[in-house]
Amino acid sequence: MIAILGADGYVGFPLCMHLVNKGFDVVGVDRFLRRQWVAEVGSHSAVPIVSMKERLKAMERHIGKSMCFEYGNLTDYDFVHYVLDKYKPDTIVHLGEQASAPFSMIDVKHAVLTQTNNLVGTLNIIYAIHNLIPHCHLVKLGSMGEYGTPNIDIPEGFLDIEYNGRKDTLPFPKHAFTDWYHWSKVYDSDNMIMACEIWGLRATDIMQGIVYGTRTVEMCDESLNTRFDFDSVFGTALNRFCAQSILNHNLTPYGAGGQRRPFIALADSIQCFLLAIENPAEKGDYRVFNQFDEVYSTIELARQVKAVADKLGFHTEIEHYPNPRVEDEHVQYYNPLHEKLYQLGFHPAHTLQQELEVMLKDLSKYRDRIMAKKDKVSPSIQWRS
């Protein structure tokens, strides 16, 4: 049995479908906070998504099998205990966190919400595993943004350090992106390190790049589609550029656009999760995967989107936009290493260029939904306000 926490999310729902399709027993858990938070900022998913009840029915209909589902909040220990005791999963994939950097920067309330929601959820899961199912493998979604953009290569998790003539191997000295959200992921990682050390937790911490795409093979029906956020709070830069293309608006990278970031296609991300599940960490092992495929700067992204948009007949230009964030927006050194997933057999099957054409075609069907929220694409949250 595999438990997917955050089963209603962008990656969560396609991952559930893929696992069910592969024959795994799956229990999904969600409290639909992402839907609520996107509504709070006045936006919606470009791709319409149906209720979980409808999703489960559609899975039954099209995949021939569905999954169990539990509604509840991971910050409630009694709920987490109840779910883990009921299903006793061998693997937990924890995707159930507040995942937006701008959302965490709205005000003190959202900063506190983000850090407490994420830390308490993960602490509850760690404790429930320890108390109930100590052999369970925890696969936790972190972020490549935990590392920030250091001027040195980024290994997977730990670093050999020599200082004043002595050596030690220590957790990579993380200097996350400057927002409360990315730091919350760092803190989750550290809490997991400790649980592995004192309780022998087996854990895989996924430092995931930015995920893109609108499709996995299981999406054979509109009811099985996953969400696609394009607003400035919950949408990635790539998603915003796609939405802008559909509207024939200019693409607006923040500042100079030199920010280099790691990327991975949705279907490839799911392939990686499957590899982590099928090759669990050893007891007491805190294992880190840098889960991404390609690296692009924001300006390169914008150019790629424009090229595909041009080809499909959309009319758009690139227009630099005042950066609402505090970040280095000029081309910097950025060289994260990623070997462990490839050693387990990861073969990326999607490139950004191929996938962009699929995305723009898919999204063009929902032009009206994007148009209805066009004001939400421009940034409303200033880091320095």
Next chain:
Amino acid sequence: MIAILGADGYVGFPLCMHLVNKGFDVVGVDRFLRRQWVAEVGSHSAVPIVSMKERLKAMERHIGKSMCFEYGNLTDYDFVHYVLDKYKPDTIVHLGEQASAPFSMIDVKHAVLTQTNNLVGTLNIIYAIHNLIPHCHLVKLGSMGEYGTPNIDIPEGFLDIEYNGRKDTLPFPKHAFTDWYHWSKVYDSDNMIMACEIWGLRATDIMQGIVYGTRTVEMCDESLNTRFDFDSVFGTALNRFCAQSILNHNLTPYGAGGQRRPFIALADSIQCFLLAIENPAEKGDYRVFNQFDEVYSTIELARQVKAVADKLGFHTEIEHYPNPRVEDEHVQYYNPLHEKLYQLGFHPAHTLQQELEVMLKDLSKYRDRIMAKKDKVSPSIQWRS
């Protein structure tokens, strides 16, 4: 105006008195949670402490001046906003956190309480400074335990790293002691780094060693004494050894006793805080002080206490006790550096040996109070339970 958050605490109250005595305007803030938590684990301070109302009256009587006081919880943003708006302090010394490692390890509820209490309080303070008094200097109590015991020297905050032929200066790669409390201090430090970067907060992060002692010059009356915890949850190893000596019980270092830790006397700690206050960090500067004087292993501590106890006529032996914690209890390399406070003029005026004699004499007056809680000296919380 200086605001002392955690003004009722072991360091907080003597610091308030010292600042008032030096002529500063002081507002103390507390919600007496430490008193409540010590009662929750069934213990009390060996040295009796009076109510804050009585403390303030005694300050007026003996120092000739008192301080303002505000009762409230730092996890309530509205309260923090109210206090900072009312007093507009130039300096905030933030000592108001849950400070016990074993307390944080009781169960999931206490783990969550510790991490949310500490993170939310600090986030609220950071936001209120940013919103109301951006030039205020935040002096925050961290812990030397944030660094853990790496096999390399420990500089003050940041480390120059060379890796794969490239260089960067990054936050020291912290691998805190294995408890939720010490990690919460790491997370506070990281949140402060970010606030300095994006908002130009001026901050001093005090990596403090273990503080010992029962006296400062201002304690000229019993009403002005500070608390002295000796139970296994809130008392330090040194405090427990002192309490055991008074009862003629054996001293019980955990395990082999090789754990090396940094120490500083209470009056010296207060001298350091004064130096930090009088030499504020620059705007946008995140400054780290490693605030300690001497380093001892637990077994060395026990021997020092026994030597002084023997001299004063107490009868005690050293008896190794099964270690309830998960930690390296054998002699390890431990070399934290500490230069910045000395450069500002820090002159430690107290050694452990001198101070122990004062402590044991002071505590012998309260033998009955220690006897009443003698069962609380043995550890009740197991890291691996």
